[in-house]
Amino acid sequence: MVALLFILFAGLAVGCALSMVVQRNPLYSAISLIGVFISLASLYVMLAAPFIAAVQIIVYAGAIMVLVVFVIMLLNVEEEVRRTLRLRFLIPTAVLLAAVLIAEAAFVIYSVQSEGKPLQDPSTSEVGLTASIGTGLFTTYLLPFEITSVLLLMAIVGAMTLARRATQIPDNAIIIPGAQVLPKHTIDPNVVEDPTPVITHTTAEAAEAMGEEDPHDLSKID
Amino acid sequence: MDWNSPLVQVILRLVAITVAFVGVLMIVAYTVLAERRVLAFIQGRLGPNRVGYGGLLQPFADLLKFILKEDIVPDKSTRFVYFLAPVIAIVCALMTMIVYPFGPEITLPWIGHIQLVITRFDVALLYVLGITSVGVYGIALAGWSSNNKYSLMGGLRSSAQLISYELSLGLSLVGVILMSGTLDLYAIVEQQSGWNGMQWNLFRLDRFQLLGFIVYLISAIAETNRVPFDLPEAETELVAGFHTEYSAMKFALFFMAEYVNMLTVSMLATTLFLGGWNGPGVASIPILGVFYFLIKVIFFLFLYIWLRGTLPRFRFDQLMNFGWKFLLPVAILNIIFSATWAYFNVFGSMN
Secondary structure, three states, X not given: OHHHHHHHHHHHHHHXXXXXXXXXXXXXXXXXXXXXXXXXXXXXXXXXXXXXXXXXXXXXXXXXXXXHHHHHHHHOOOOOOOOOOOOOOHHHHHXXXXXXXXXXXXXXXXXXXXXXXXXXXXXXXXXXXXHHHHHHHHOOOHHHHHHHHHHHHHHHXXXXXXXXXXXXXXXXXXXXXXXXXXXXXXXXXXXXXXXXXXXXXXXXXXXXXXXXXXXXXXXHOO | OOOXXXXXXXXXXXXXXXXXXXXXXXXXXXXXXXXXXXXXXXXXXXXXXXXXXXXXXXHHHHHHHHHHOOOOXXXXXXXXXXXXXXXXXXXXXXXXXXXXXXXXXXXXXXXXXXXXXXXXXXXXXXXXXXXXXXXXXHHHHHHHXXXXXXXXXXXXXXXXXXXXXXXXXXXXXXXXXXHHOOOOHHHHHHOOOHHHHOOOOOOOHHHOOHHHHHHHHHHHHHHOOOOOXXXXXXXHHHOOHHHOOOXXXXXXXXXXXXXXXXHHHHHHHHHHOOOOOOOOOOOOOOOHHHHHHHXXXXXXXXXXXXXXXXXXXXXXXXXXXXXXXXXXXXXXXXXXXXXXXXXXXXXXXXX
């Protein structure tokens, strides 16, 4: 039973991973990656680590990939066309790195087998339960836990600072309410070099700055 | 017969899950009917009352119509994703149903003691949150694959709204988890069985969770895309939002998913705040627990319908401001407050 489920979920994970790499459409790749995460979570459940499985689903499948899908949808990224390979040198590097990874996995399997310990039944283990993970985090591993939280806080503050700077309006632009943001020289070609902004707060002021009549001036209408 | 052999257990579970799904879909069908009748009552109309006595067979008439309608697939849609989206929506909605305890331990004649919950596990609450967060893809992908600007706008709005309110929803539950010390829903319900079945988390002064409950209730309405947070399907701006291009049974799947999600958040509120199946007299007559559970869930469902008949819709910027600048800080405040309350333990343990 367990072997059957393992083959099912492992096969699904490998299949989705391959599909992620092969797909041309970025959204299909993203969906395949979600499939990989969900199959991995199922494997964690079978290894008696339900907490890791739940966190895997919540953080990766539920939060990060939603953002990825969101961005792909928002930018409407088109299907990738086959380009001439500029980065040709990456192919041997990729093969080399894959070989190193496989060698590593093989070494782990070999060293575990050479230890000669009997296989443990994961369903009797307490390690993956929420309570034991919580106890571990707040006693033995308290310092790494706190350092990680400081790191996360720094990332949040950094993201906010960057996002805020991007929305600042440059000094040499003026804002015309109800119209659009125009560079200053479109109003007066003589002041291209002049960096001082002309700020108008109402449509009437904007019309005056542009040398036109106020379109909303009621006294001009008979 | 050996009741503990793995094969029998698997078959029993499968039967239980099937029964639960059918039960849930029946409740959903009659919630739709109740919604139409109650809304009609609020608006001074009659509502559907022709099929069966007082309209009681209306859901089946609707279902028949959904099945028989032509299934239209837009020419320029992304075929595979277009088919996948409603499936994701309904599967994610139904998958959470298996963890809610709907009754206490009862004794059956030649079977013995059984707990009225389909499955119990260590991280039931996280499982619910995880599966509901995956449900966002159903809506987002439906909006994208329809190749329609209204659908895309609806899908984008909806995913933005769900991501924003998921945070305050999750954080509002931390208080309860902190006080209960477990994520197992059955254990959380069992802890609330004192005071002759009225020691609910909402009423216990040693677990003061009123703030958390209010934040949860508001975020839950936003999570299920209901009025006043139903911007993803604002018909005055977006035709029907993400499901504009869906017809026949695919539309019905989205429709059912929305109501199953309503049921999910109602059940979670009942379980965590209103004592689940607890109530007066459950200790002596256990089967009464199922009745109490249903009454509480129906109360929340009625609340949803009532709100729909009462409130106007938010504007999108108001929605985002409310979620991020008000609800989220209040939820965080509730965590700090709960932790302090638990640490100083003013009222002592009330057990």
